[in-house]
Amino acid sequence: MAQADRAPDATLRRFSGYGMKRAFNMVQSDLNAALKPFGLRMITFSALVVIRDAPGLRQARLAEVLQMEKPNLVALLDELERAGLITRTRLAEDRRAHALDVTGAGITLCARALAAVDAHESRMTEGLTPEERAALIRALRVIETNGGET
Amino acid sequence: MAQADRAPDATLRRFSGYGMKRAFNMVQSDLNAALKPFGLRMITFSALVVIRDAPGLRQARLAEVLQMEKPNLVALLDELERAGLITRTRLAEDRRAHALDVTGAGITLCARALAAVDAHESRMTEGLTPEERAALIRALRVIETNGGET
DNA sequence: TATTGTTATACTCTATAACTATA
């Protein structure tokens, strides 16, 4: 009878990682749906925002910031470049490197996508107070930092 | 000068989903490392725990609980069965269905793996008070629920 | 007809090795 009342995943619910995976699955599908009208995915959106906020940065640095391997960045940037949202410019001071910059069209799209992602964030955190949302983001950062120390 | 002080991903840091992805990446790699000595991965561990806590449940139900597609469960259960941790038994009342159960060896391994995952959880949430950890889990559940309503 | 478990398959994400051109 205690057994019947217990959710089958009650043991797993005690772990923050389980809740994170399930919550993130929801976030991911809602976010990708929100970005689809702009021709963006979660990862291309992230790259676009970072390049906009750090004009001229190199690919190796972008890979570092977004915690991805350089090879996986290539197709992604090809995609953004083909869409006319960013440019790759060979640097005069080091002709191996490319400077990344957002085009005018990219800046416009980035701003509109950001508004859509703000709406997505509001949807997903509905029911949380601003303080609870801030505490969530802080707690996630603590976990990220703890993991990075390994 | 304001620009120089700003992290390249400061705009993204305002979104809980970004923090969730980064935190979860850390959780996932630490957890998989913690489970490796037991021959388990995150997903096989989760399945093992759920089967232990809900003996006799069917594959379709397990897929539902773990939010995965039935075809993806097959290889996973083959793996647990080959390792001697679970059994699949044809049901007399519905010979299409399989009842899933954990073996004695499975129960022992499950208990030991759970202790390792508890230690992992402590590592990852170090620096958070018990109240902050509870609030994190609650906030993640709110987000999961908000997503499910879409 | 519908459902359980299964097979086959494809698509995304991620990780590594090795190449090229520059330094």
Place this chain on the structure above:
DNA sequence: TATAGTTATAGAGTATAACAATA
């Protein structure tokens, strides 16, 4: 010799269609 970007490739994880056995 080392580094930036690239190519090729392989492994997870995940999603869908369709099948055999059973209801």
